[in-house]
Amino acid sequence: MVSPIDPTSSAFLLAxxxxxxxxxxxxxxxxxxxxxGRDYVRQMYEEMRDVEEMAPLFLKHPHRxxxxxxxxxxxxxxxxxxxxxxxxxxxPKPGRVRxxxxxxxxxxxTRLAWERPLWEAHLIExxxxxxxxxxxxxxxxxxxxxxxxxxxxSVLSTDPDKRGMPAPWGAQPNARRSRELDKAEASLAxxxxxxxxxxxxxxADAAGMPGALVKTITKGLRxxxxxxxxxxxxxxxxxxxTGSRRFAAQDWPIERLRAIGKATGTTINDVVMAMxxxxxxxxxxxxxxxxxxxxVAMVPVGLNAKQSQVASSEGGNAVGAVMVQLATDLxxxxxxxxxxxxxxxxxxxxxxSMTPMQILAMSAIGQAPAILTPLLRMQGIVRPxxxxxxSNVPGPRSTHYWNGAQLMGTYPLSIPINGMALNITCTSxxxxxxxxxxxxxxxxxxxxxxxxxxxxxxxxxEKAAGI
Amino acid sequence: MVSPIDPTSSAFLLAxxxxxxxxxxxxxxxxxxxxxGRDYVRQMYEEMRDVEEMAPLFLKHPHRxxxxxxxxxxxxxxxxxxxxxxxxxxxPKPGRVRxxxxxxxxxxxTRLAWERPLWEAHLIExxxxxxxxxxxxxxxxxxxxxxxxxxxxSVLSTDPDKRGMPAPWGAQPNARRSRELDKAEASLAxxxxxxxxxxxxxxADAAGMPGALVKTITKGLRxxxxxxxxxxxxxxxxxxxTGSRRFAAQDWPIERLRAIGKATGTTINDVVMAMxxxxxxxxxxxxxxxxxxxxVAMVPVGLNAKQSQVASSEGGNAVGAVMVQLATDLxxxxxxxxxxxxxxxxxxxxxxSMTPMQILAMSAIGQAPAILTPLLRMQGIVRPxxxxxxSNVPGPRSTHYWNGAQLMGTYPLSIPINGMALNITCTSxxxxxxxxxxxxxxxxxxxxxxxxxxxxxxxxxEKAAGI
Numbered sequence: 039m040v041s042p043i044d045p046t047s048s049a050f051l052l053a054x055x056x057x058x059x060x061x062x063x064x065x066x067x068x069x070x071x072x073x074x075g076r077d078y079v080r081q082m083y084e085e086m087r088d089v090e091e092m093a094p095l096f097l098k099h100p101h102r103x104x105x106x107x108x109x110x111x112x113x114x115x116x117x118x119x120x121x122x123x124x125x126x127x128x129x130p131k132p133g134r135v136r137x138x139x140x141x142x143x144x145x146x147x148t149r150l151a152w153e154r155p156l157w158e159a160h161l162i163e164x165x166x167x168x169x170x171x172x173x174x175x176x177x178x179x180x181x182x183x184x185x186x187x188x189x190x191x192s193v194l195s196t197d198p199d200k201r202g203m204p205a206p207w208g209a210q211p212n213a214r215r216s217r218e219l220d221k222a223e224a225s226l227a228x229x230x231x232x233x234x235x236x237x238x239x240x241x242a243d244a245a246g247m248p249g250a251l252v253k254t255i256t257k258g259l260r261x262x263x264x265x266x267x268x269x270x271x272x273x274x275x276x277x278x279x280t281g282s283r284r285f286a287a288q289d290w291p292i293e294r295l296r297a298i299g300k301a302t303g304t305t306i307n308d309v310v311m312a313m314x315x316x317x318x319x320x321x322x323x324x325x326x327x328x329x330x331x332x333x334v335a336m337v338p339v340g341l342n343a344k345q346s347q348v349a350s351s352e353g354g355n356a357v358g359a360v361m362v363q364l365a366t367d368l369x370x371x372x373x374x375x376x377x378x379x380x381x382x383x384x385x386x387x388x389x390x391s392m393t394p395m396q397i398l399a400m401s402a403i404g405q406a407p408a409i410l411t412p413l414l415r416m417q418g419i420v421r422p423x424x425x426x427x428x429s430n431v432p433g434p435r436s437t438h439y440w441n442g443a444q445l446m447g448t449y450p451l452s453i454p455i456n457g458m459a460l461n462i463t464c465t466s467x468x469x470x471x472x473x474x475x476x477x478x479x480x481x482x483x484x485x486x487x488x489x490x491x492x493x494x495x496x497x498x499x500e501k502a503a504g505i
Numbered sequence: 506m507v508s509p510i511d512p513t514s515s516a517f518l519l520a521x522x523x524x525x526x527x528x529x530x531x532x533x534x535x536x537x538x539x540x541x542g543r544d545y546v547r548q549m550y551e552e553m554r555d556v557e558e559m560a561p562l563f564l565k566h567p568h569r570x571x572x573x574x575x576x577x578x579x580x581x582x583x584x585x586x587x588x589x590x591x592x593x594x595x596x597p598k599p600g601r602v603r604x605x606x607x608x609x610x611x612x613x614x615t616r617l618a619w620e621r622p623l624w625e626a627h628l629i630e631x632x633x634x635x636x637x638x639x640x641x642x643x644x645x646x647x648x649x650x651x652x653x654x655x656x657x658x659s660v661l662s663t664d665p666d667k668r669g670m671p672a673p674w675g676a677q678p679n680a681r682r683s684r685e686l687d688k689a690e691a692s693l694a695x696x697x698x699x700x701x702x703x704x705x706x707x708x709a710d711a712a713g714m715p716g717a718l719v720k721t722i723t724k725g726l727r728x729x730x731x732x733x734x735x736x737x738x739x740x741x742x743x744x745x746x747t748g749s750r751r752f753a754a755q756d757w758p759i760e761r762l763r764a765i766g767k768a769t770g771t772t773i774n775d776v777v778m779a780m781x782x783x784x785x786x787x788x789x790x791x792x793x794x795x796x797x798x799x800x801v802a803m804v805p806v807g808l809n810a811k812q813s814q815v816a817s818s819e820g821g822n823a824v825g826a827v828m829v830q831l832a833t834d835l836x837x838x839x840x841x842x843x844x845x846x847x848x849x850x851x852x853x854x855x856x857x858s859m860t861p862m863q864i865l866a867m868s869a870i871g872q873a874p875a876i877l878t879p880l881l882r883m884q885g886i887v888r889p890x891x892x893x894x895x896s897n898v899p900g901p902r903s904t905h906y907w908n909g910a911q912l913m914g915t916y917p918l919s920i921p922i923n924g925m926a927l928n929i930t931c932t933s934x935x936x937x938x939x940x941x942x943x944x945x946x947x948x949x950x951x952x953x954x955x956x957x958x959x960x961x962x963x964x965x966x967e968k969a970a971g972i
Binding site for chain 1: 523524543544546547550584586589592593594595596597598599604607608611615616618620621630631747748749946947
């Protein structure tokens with residue numbers, strides 16, 4: 039059955055090109071259950087491959103032809119070939135995390151072909167510590183990072199003894215799962231999808247791009263009285279990108295970040311921003327590429343009930359976007375953290391003075407920069423008002439399992455775009471804060487160095503906080 | 506230094522799209538030398554990665570901009586990143602040939618990006634028999650399958666004790682290597698490149714496509730008096746293709762094929778064709794897709810001195826193309842072999858009556874079907890006059906080594922194109938005949954079954970020949 043593709047998903051499909059694949063990724067690490075045999079990963083792979091019934095989301099592919107009047111439509115893949123989508127891979131020796139990140143970088147660099155449903159999953163063996171990795175890749179026209187994570191969570195359990203759980207792409211009769219799947223299809227990073235889509239629809243419909251949304255964004259960004267209108271310096275991240283990616287990821291105990299926040303009167307999110315700021319500062323310093331003016335990050339934040347009045351009528355959670363000055367001009371970690379805390383507070387206050395439509399627009403720019411950034415350029419805003427996006431997505435707090443395999447960590451891979459070569463997304467899970475850094479391999483050389491700098495920065499912040 | 510791209514290479518670059526990547530591949534299997542340590546593959550990888558100096562062929566990438574007047578040019582990659590090109594991979598357990606072919610299929614499916622030099626090499630560990638595999642992929646604008654093999658051969662030695670040999674992409678001062686590299690750049694499957702390029706140049710120059718070459722081909726193909734003008738039935742192979750590939754490969758002792766040839770008065774090449782014919786017949790029968798009329802294969806053949814007069818003045822070897830009726834309508838292996846032998850003989854005789862320009866044109870169609878097949882269609886020849894290409898490329902006869910690692914086998918991966926979803930290329934090496942089957946994963950389902958059928962067919966031919 040052929041079905042129409044809504045304007046937002048179409049826009050994601052059409053914004054894509056070889057240098058800018060529009061898929062989100064996820065990397066999960068599992069611990070084999072007690073008594074797992076030598077063949078465990080192959081069995082796990084076969085279980086994931088031999089799903090009884092597929093969820094419809096994973097069976098449709100985009101199609102456009104004379105018959106569809108040149109319109110993009112979803113079409114079921116009548117020759118669906120699951121072995122093309124679910125793959126069994128392995129790491130070369132010594133099987134460190136480094137080899138895993140290399141493989142994920144490579145897998146994240148290739149585009150999903152429209153001729154098939156827009157997803158892939160790779161079960162990866164060969165980690166020397168015996169853990170099993172899974173890298174998944176799903177087009178942004180189907181899910182965003184958050185709904186992909188929810189989709190995963192929907193097949194996990196807190197019960198280590200539970201079995202018979204389907205793969206994330208398997209159809210599941212029970213109600214909870216269906217609800218989750220609906221959510222996955224219906225939510226775009228917490229912004230109620232219908233609201234966002236109607237906003238985006240203004241721009242992405244047949245007539246072409248600019249419209250009311252862009253006017254709203256432009257106005258918001260140019261509003262001199264609000265702390266939204268920041269000047270973001272030009273940096274090496276704000277260039278055209280190539281199609282190859284580098285991915286780096288690591289996690290730190292939330293307890294460490296909480297202690298820093300407690301000692302300094304800041305939030306965990308402030309500490310996350312300060313870590314990123316310190317790491318980016320050090321990275322740019324080493325490359326002799328640190329601008330004098332501080333970098334600006336676009337940070338999606340949760341909205342309260344009043345702010346989210348548009349959103350709440352849709353029943354979803356609402357997310358706004360705050361422009362945060364990262365204080366990368368300051369050498370002292372404590373001063374940097376305190377400046378970030380203030381900037382974040384100012385931004386949230388500015389948000390509260392915005393109209394719901396403005397909030398939605400700010401949110402849309404965070405969720406769909408690849409689509410909206412070119413629009414800003416057309417409106418005479420040559421550079422986006424921020425240098426990179428840093429998201430912090432809360433995940434499950436307790437330990438989860440998939441058919442007895444304990445989920446040890448989960449790391450997001452996001453979408454670098456032209457003019458925004460680095461993306462940092464953090465997710466919390468089971469007491470840890472995971473940082474996923476996705477960048478253009480060429481524009482952001484030696485991306486993995488940021489991990490070392492992040493680690494150095496936690497220690498520096500602890501020291502500054504007197505811990 | 507920017508340099509122009511000749512019309513043939515440009516045509517290969519421009520003919521490419523997501524469904525039809527235009528790179529050739531090679532799979533080599535090596536045996537570790539005596540006393541190789543656990544870390545052997547990593548060391549081999551590092552040796553290949555840490556080349557002292559790169560051959561210029563592997564440093565240039567295509568580029569087109571306003572500055573180049575919209576023309577495609579070769580441009581050196583000033584930020585060349587060898588870790589992007591030379592990769593270390595591994596197979597999941599149980600590490601059978603099946604897992605290796607799966608990985609090669611996947612690697613062969615992705616396009617090379619123009620933003621970087623057009624090649625990749627993957628050193629692969631994890632085969633359960635301890636062998637080491639190498640998959641390489643090079644754009645057809647740089648080399649064809651034969652020159653890629655020559656390039657490999659140029660860094661191998663018959664001396665198992667020789668060390669210090671460079672990777673195929675490493676620059677090497679010694680004269681032999683330079684000569685081989687020149688050849689690789691200068692030769693397109695044995696057709697003297699300058700002749701082919703001038704012929705192709707007629708079509709691929711600024712003004713667009715059809716020209717004298719197409720007229721010549723069309724005339725040759727329509728010549729009713731020659732056995733060149735065969736009717737090829739429509740088959741499942743002659744459809745539009747998708748971008749995913751399946752690769753299968755296996756080898757058989759040449760001694761077995763020679764014995765069949767000797768007992769039946771046919772050549773080894775005839776036996777190779779008969780194996781392909783029997784395997785394809787069985788494959789199509791099982792899918793209930795065998796046409797009544799016999800399939801026709803385009804087979805490149807070597808030319809003698811008289812025939813190759815155009816060629817010889819260029820100092821290269823000459824290759825012509827023969828249309829061979831595969832007798833897939835015949836059930837009996839012996840009758841099929843004999844029919845193929847006659848068809849091949851007729852084709853060669855027809856070739857000898859052709860003018861040098863006609864031979865060159867026939868040869869060009871075999872070497873550049875992706876470019877020339879659409880031209881035929883424009884000339885009113887709706888279907889190409891053959892169903893698939895079967896090449897048989899002679900390789901080294903003796904055992905070769907790379908820094909002590911014995912080359913056990915070498916298998917070619919070729920280019921399926923729209924209307925020609927299956928390609929069979931054979932290469933001989935060290936007493937074995939290797940068959941490399943490359944097909945569109947969707948258009949040619951269960952491609953690997955052809956290997957079983959090839960094996961059944963050898964046995965059937967032996968029985969028919971009374972061996």
